[in-house]
Amino acid sequence: MDVRALIREEVLAQAAYPVVTTPYRIKLDANENPLAIPQELRERFAALLDSVPLNRYPEAGSVTLASRFAERFGVGADQVLMGNGSDDLIQILAQALARPGASVMIPVPTFVMYRIIALNLGFRVAAVPLDKDFDLDLPAMQEQMATHPPALTFLAWPNNPTGNCFSRERIEAILKGASGIVVVDEAYFHFAEKTFLTDLDRHENLVIFRTLSKVGLAAMRIGLLIGPPALIHELHKVRLPYNLNALSQAAAGFYLDEEAAFLKQAAEIRRWRGELFLALDALPGIHPRPTEANFIFFSCDFDPDRVYSQLVDRGILIRNLSAPGMMKGYMRVTVGTRQENQEFVEALKDIIQK
Ligand SMILES: Cc1ncc(COP(=O)(O)O)c(C=O)c1O
Structure with missing residues (x-):
């Protein structure tokens, strides 16, 4: 066979x-x-990991952790979903929206996992080239939204691999014009120090991604999705029960304790x-x-x-x-x-x- x-x-x-x-x-x-x-934190980190009961399942849905991060972000505990890296969150979100014939819009070049996951889930992928300054080509994206309204749009901010932040006005125009979900992926937040977090109240279709991968814990696979409570409620049904393992949950808690x-x-x-x-x-x-x-x-x-x-x-x-x-x-x-x-x-x- x-x-x-x-x-x-x-x-x-x-x-x-x-x-x-x-x-x-x-x-x-x-x-x-x-x-x-840092050397001075390693013993504490090792002791913390050592205290994790490996014979038990981790906390399902990482809700304790999600509420700690929510407090840090100044949003509700029901607005944060933890993932096994942002890759997991891309997949959870896309899976929830993958109707037959639906499309995902991405600018290109950008982070390749958006396309890979979208294709694997059967989405049509509308890849819109960036303009000559590597900013969003707003008219081309608006044209896409008018002809084939995407269920989901991914905008990495700053963008990988180009390193720049797309202009805020163009992202806002996409948020206003989109009938689907728009993800602003702030994976590199710690190096840009800019965010759309304060825009969550103004846009019901805005979802923000963060990760601890770029700031020092890539091996632990810790991603965060911040969005409207009604969406998070549905995404909890799609995620695997124990998507964030117990060592990763402990490491994420350690990050919050020692963020400085x-x-x-x-x-x-x-x-x-x-x-x-x-x-x-x-x-x-x-x-x-x-x-x-x-x-x-x-x-x-x-x-x-x-x-x-x-x-x-x-x-x-x-x-x-x-x-x-x-x-x-x-x-x-x-x-x-x-x-x-x-x-x-x-x-x-x-x-x-x-
Ligand atoms: C824009 C962007 N988002 C997400 C990721 C992956 O993050 P994670 O390690 O949390 O899956 C990367 C990694 O290169 C990235 O460039």
């Missing part, structure tokens, strides 16, 4: 999420925080981002774009495949995004520690001089 014959077309047509498995010394490809949990230490690291990363930007900008033929995230999107006037593979040869991993069209020559580098950034810039300088 050919099992492929049983699999849906949308799944067969896809490539799996690209995760590079090449050996590396310096990892600047996944927008992680380069720093471990994590925010201090984010501030340091923002400083290193400024230094890395200036160093890249000073290299001939390298053109970094303004960024509000923990990564820098840049174009290079050299063969990007050669640059990428020679970086890999030196044990340095970044993302090569170059493709025909608007992405030609573009790459993305995550802000690492000051030393990692310096090594990366030195290697790049050496490679482009050859």
Whole structure:
């Protein structure tokens, strides 16, 4: 029997999420925080994890945690849903809205999981290219909304991989014009320090995503969805009963207890981002774009495949995004520690001089 014959077309047509498995010394490809949990907190963290009863199921729905985060965000406890990373939340939300023939609208380029999950659930995907400044092409998106009103729109703010925040006015116009749900994914909030949280009251179709992945806990898979209570009520029916495991729930609680230490690291990363930007900008033929995230999107006037593979040869991993069209020559580098950034810039300088 050919099992492929049983699999849906949308799944067969896809490539799996690209995760590079090449050996590396310096990892600047996944927008992680380069720093471990501060030394002085590690013992407490270990003791906390040790106290988790692993023989018991975790708290279903992570409701204690959700209400603690809600308080931090200044919203109701019934407005927060915890997920096994934001990926889980994308899937839960999309699953709740996946009617036959429904569509998901995304700008491109953007975070690839929106498309992958939408296709897997049978949505039609309306991918609208960003304009020449990598901002939203509002007329093109409005045209989409008029002809095929999407059930769901994803806007990463700041956007991955371009690093910029789309203009607030354009997002507001989409929120006003959309008949479906509009997600503003604030995965990089800690580096942009801008939010749509205060707009929740004004837009019933606004949903905000946050994650602890970029601020230091990527391994624990902790995502947050903030939205209207009526929507959260329905999403609880779609999520798996124990979608956030007990160790992750404990780690998220620890984050709330010790948030100041994590925010201090984010501030340091923002400083290193400024230094890395200036160093890249000073290299001939390298053109970094303004960024509000923990990564820098840049174009290079050299063969990007050669640059990428020679970086890999030196044990340095970044993302090569170059493709025909608007992405030609573009790459993305995550802000690492000051030393990692310096090594990366030195290697790049050496490679482009050859
Ligand atoms: C815009 C955006 N949202 C969400 C995520 C994934 O977050 P999580 O680790 O919480 O699944 C990423 C990761 O790269 C991202 O760039």
